[in-house]
Amino acid sequence: FRSDWKLVVTNNGNVDLKDVRVFDTAPEGVEFISSENVDGAQSVVTQAQFDATIALLKVGEVKEFVIKSKVVSGTGEEITNTACVDAEEITGTPDDCD
Numbered sequence: 001f002r003s004d005w006k007l008v009v010t011n012n013g014n015v016d017l018k019d020v021r022v023f024d025t026a027p028e029g030v031e032f033i034s035s036e037n038v039d040g041a042q043s044v045v046t047q048a049q050f051d052a053t054i055a056l057l058k059v060g061e062v063k064e065f066v067i068k069s070k071v072v073s074g075t076g077e078e079i080t081n082t083a084c085v086d087a088e089e090i091t092g093t094p095d096d097c098d
Helices: none
Strands: 001-012 017-025 030-035 041-045 049-057 062-073 083-088
Touching: 001 017, 001 049, 001 083, 017 062, 030 041, 030 049, 041 062, 049 062
Parallel strands: none
Antiparallel strands: 001 062, 017 049, 017 083, 030 062, 041 049
């Protein structure tokens, strides 16, 4: 079974953010396949991990990443996926996971 995960990163703050890292570990029973390029970002996808860096995320700007994946094992239950974002200008490591 193939599935797409959409990660939406929005700068809701009042300062531009540089080198924003977006990362996601594949949930158990899921393998990541690929991700399309996003303007202003560099990304690497392996079966187990998605890792992207947004060079500049301006105030109010939104970047959307779509990770193509496949379910390789499971019980038919709902799968929860948690991705995180981290920027040097914001305290906390990572800044937010959802």
